[in-house]
Amino acid sequence: MFFFFPCYLAGPVSPIFVFIQSDPDRHCNTDWILSAAPNLTSEEQLNLTVPREEDGTFSKCEMFVPVNWDIDTIREYGLNETTGCQDGWVYGNMLYKATIVTDFDLVCGQARLVEVIQAMFMAGVLVGSLMFGPFAESFGRKRATQIPAVLLSVFTVTTALCPNVYLYLVSLFLVGFGAGGYRVNSIILSTEWIGMSKRSWGACVTQLFSAIGECVLAGMIYGIRNWRLVQLITAVPFIPESARWLLSRGRKEEAKQLIVKAAAINKHPVSESLLDKVVNHIQQGRSFQEHRWHL
Numbered sequence: 001m002f003f004f005f006p007c008y009l010a011g012p013v014s015p016i017f018v019f020i021q022s023d024p025d026r027h028c029n030t031d032w033i034l035s036a037a038p039n040l041t042s043e044e045q046l047n048l049t050v051p052r053e054e055d056g057t058f059s060k061c062e063m064f065v066p067v068n069w070d071i072d073t074i075r076e077y078g079l080n081e082t083t084g085c086q087d088g089w090v091y092g093n094m095l096y097k098a099t100i101v102t103d104f105d106l107v108c109g110q111a112r113l114v115e116v117i118q119a120m121f122m123a124g125v126l127v128g129s130l131m132f133g134p135f136a137e138s139f140g141r142k143r144a145t146q147i148p149a150v151l152l153s154v155f156t157v158t159t160a161l162c163p164n165v166y167l168y169l170v171s172l173f174l175v176g177f178g179a180g181g182y183r184v185n186s187i188i189l190s191t192e193w194i195g196m197s198k199r200s201w202g203a204c205v206t207q208l209f210s211a212i213g214e215c216v217l218a219g220m221i222y223g224i225r226n227w228r229l230v231q232l233i234t235a236v237p238f239i240p241e242s243a244r245w246l247l248s249r250g251r252k253e254e255a256k257q258l259i260v261k262a263a264a265i266n267k268h269p270v271s272e273s274l275l276d277k278v279v280n281h282i283q284q285g286r287s288f289q290e291h292r293w294h295l
Contacts, residue, residue, distance in 0.1 A: 023111075024101060025093040028063035028085035037071035048074055051082055061085060061108035084108065096225040103227075104165040113165055120169050124176020125183075132181025136188060145189055148181030160231035183210075 030049035034040065040048075050058045063086070064079035091102050100106065106113050128148060136144035155174040162168040191203050217230070224230050 023060075024091050024099070024107070026060050026089045026091045026107060027058050028061075029087040029090050030063050030066075031087070032066040033071075033074070036069070036074065040071075048079070060089075096221075096227070098226045098228065100168075100227060104168065106165065110165075113169075117165075117169065117172060120173045121176040121179075124173040124178075125180035126176075128177040128180025128182075129184045130180075131177075133184050135181075136185050142189070145182060145185040148178040148185070150178075151175075152178030152182050156231055160228045 027046060027050050030045060033045060033049050046058055049064050051062055051064060053059055059082075062082045062084060065081045065083050066086070067074070067079065069077075085108065088105055089102075089107060094102070100117065101114065104110075104113075106117075132144050132148050135147075151174060155171050155178060159168060159171040159175055162171055187203065220230055220233065224233075
């Protein structure tokens, strides 16, 4: 189970999707009128500065054009000319303390960027998977998992600190790039520690650990409710190496050390004779696969 841990960490790689609230309750920020009447109630401020929709609700994307009149004149004549929100929005009835939508004001004319965010992440996953899959064959499972894990950790942090949506999109692509490589190789790394007869079972368990990671993420979000803080907490990778790959490269002693370490963690120490049998079994299985591939 120790070697399934990377897959557990691969689950909550992108908590931001849980924090996308596509159409939160909001209205334009119209605090400009408070310079004329600082004691206005919130309801009166909205009535004077925000137009209503046909159903009687306040507009989410429009406001009356600010004027330099005194409050009595505004009350007497009213405002008629409308414009888009000029000073941001005021959000209400929020499920979370902060979301990507509210932090970057991805509403009204910017609402299309919510879909771009999801597409950008998945594009990064695709590119990362295609690049780091073949990389693992040449440079080892551990290194091919370490590099995307570092990218994933670094850009998960930068994503949480981005001041605007455009830097966020770039950072999120790189998060996806690291996540794609990390997830592919963490599954390979985990299953290569399992015999061929149990490998399909092992592949299923890796996905189970990813699901557990998502469940843990849901609990974190329920308690924290701030996407930036959750994003920072998820930036924690861990990677062992694959003994099978080490043996394929002739690094027998390193492979033995890893097998002994894994056995010790599982509280099943192995004797030297049993260790040699395990190593020979892995090597024979590798030779058989390579022979079948050439055929």
